Amino acid sequence: MQTARVVRFHQYGGPEVLRIESAEVPEPAAGEVRIRVKALGLNRAEALLRTGRYIEMPALPSGLGLEAAGVIESVGPDVEGLAPGDAVSIVPPRSMVRWPAYGELVRFPAELVVKHPPSLSWEAAAALWMPYLTAYGALVDIAGLGKGDVVAITAASSSVGLAAIQIANRVGAMPIAITRSSAKRAALLDAGARHVVASDEEDLESRLKEITGEQGVRVVLDAVGGPIFEPLTAAMSRGGMLIEYGGLSPAPTPFPLFTVLSKSLTLRGYLVHEIAGDPIRLAAAKAFILRGLEEGELRPVIARTFDFDQIVEAHRYLESNEQFGKVVVRV
Incomplete structure (x- = not known):
């Protein structure tokens, strides 16, 4: 003792x-x-x-x-x-x-x-481990993010958001960082975001559609919830997946029923314990993250x-x- x-x-x-x-x-x-x-x-x-x-x-x-x-x-x-x-x-x-x-x-x-x-x-x-396991579990393990995919990441300047940007780049996807104001735009671009959208200053749905064109956003990693659900899902591609791992917004979160139906979207809750509590999935996550650290792509x-x-x-x-x-x- x-x-x-x-x-x-x-x-x-x-x-x-x-x-x-x-x-x-x-x-x-x-x-x-x-x-x-x-x-x-x-x-x-x-x-x-x-x-x-x-x-x-x-x-x-x-x-x-x-x-x-x-x-x-x-x-x-x-x-x-x-x-x-x-x-x-x-x-x-x-x-x-x-x-x-x-x-x-x-x-x-x-x-x-x-x-x-x-x-x-x-x-x-x-x-x-918290940011990289959270981001890996959502993007790679669950969503199967890969080369050519588009992923929108809210709360992008958080540790999980920055880890998600790095992981998206590592697997060949295009990360779009969503942040409230343009104050962190330059830093997010330097951190590897391909595009940055300031949700309090720009029309989120229009900007996402402008960036992605007909392709749309296949994966959304969201920590916010609240009213942002509607523009996010409106910009998603058919068969896309929104993964919710937080609830930073104090406002109610609407369920965009007709958008979900018309696009066959998946809206999924997620906690890092899914990965940490499964020895096989955790081993794969650790191998991915440690290899990324060694190769300098995850920092x-x-x-x-x-x-x-x-x-x-x-x-x-x-x-x-x-x-x-x-x-x-x-x-």
Whole structure:
């Protein structure tokens, strides 16, 4: 048993409810490893958990966190292929309440721990698995995105959006980045988007149809929902697929019934746990992502880095919508 600093919250609320506390971290049980954390990757899911609006409701006080990178300190019984001293990063668990990542010392199931390329910094390794597994699972595993396809990506400046742009380019598809304003247009083009549409400044349906012509958009990766559903589906090709992995819009999401019927569209909900919880699909995803990293086509984008003692400030920045890429915390 060792004592380490962890982040917990005792009530639901804004970033200010997060506290850094001391906690005892037991030795790893069978099938687990204990990791000395070097960096954390922050996700909107953690802000939702903190405010009581996530898909799981914790007993309070609760830890949180889905992504980390660090060095294995010890391994439990029945763990193969991992050893103390290995540099590793964490595949997001199904429950961050059961397996919270925000801490100096954490325990995780060995099947969720990956030895990452030594060329990655701790910050980049902590920014890796949630965005790239999410984007890979939606675009490659589910939608079968490939050469010549057109994919529209909303919330394109998020870590998942940027990962999706890179993956689309890697498989030969054409990524169209959708963002609210033109402020990030140049950065998105530099990040690999073929086209950028500012949805608050342009007519989204018209611009997508102008870009794609008769081909239309075959795949939409959407994190927003709300009124954007109607112009997105109107610009899709017959037999296209819209994959919804978020719900950033506070407005109701209309179901575009006649567009879905007339084009035989598929509208599908998706969570990264589909991939992370399936050993065969996860192995294929890890191989794709690690190969892309080695070949330089996949590169985690870091928006800003904070120190562990600045976890409240890091969460405030996470919710500011100002970032381009991943928010990371050094431990």
